[in-house]
Amino acid sequence: SDELKPKDVSISIENALNHFSKKFKESNIEVTKDLSSSLPGLEGKESFDDIFLNILANCYFALTDNDDVSRKCIHIQTCCIKDNKCVQTIISDTGPDMTQSVDLSDIKEKNIFEERGKLGGVNLFLAHLILNDHNGTLDIKSFPKGGTSFIVTIPVNP
Secondary structure (H helix, E strand, O other): OOOOEEEOHHHHHHHHHHHHHHHHHHOOOEEEEEOOOOOOOEEEOHHHHHHHHHHHHHHHHHHHOOOOOOOOEEEEEEEEEOOOOEEEEEEEEOOOOHHHOOOHHHOOOOOOOOOOOOOOOHHHHHHHHHHHHOOOEEEEEEOOOOOEEEEEEEEOOO
């Protein structure tokens, strides 16, 4: 639906976490949260909640498809930035360094979100498309010793 409705980022994140709670528990994935209680409401389309669902799916695959990951953790943090004009959510995992399979420096020029089952696959592609539809951005920072942070920035509607 193209109709805009009020959206609460914290509720959208909790809904996505509830969707994965059984899989996270079965895979011994620890989830920690630092969700701000003073986030402004956003206007979002029906697809808004799928932003977080798709990023968490990517984290799940990164943590479970690699035997080298000893400590499986996801941390989610929310805050306001740019003088409360944007809501930012950072979802970090302890999975492998994405730069081993994807050149993140080309994220703006190329579509790094191509193959399902690979880091940067269809789940991130869908999150990226939905964020574009909401005038938001998805930035990715990956670290050589492991771990990736997905930075979701969504403008607050006037």
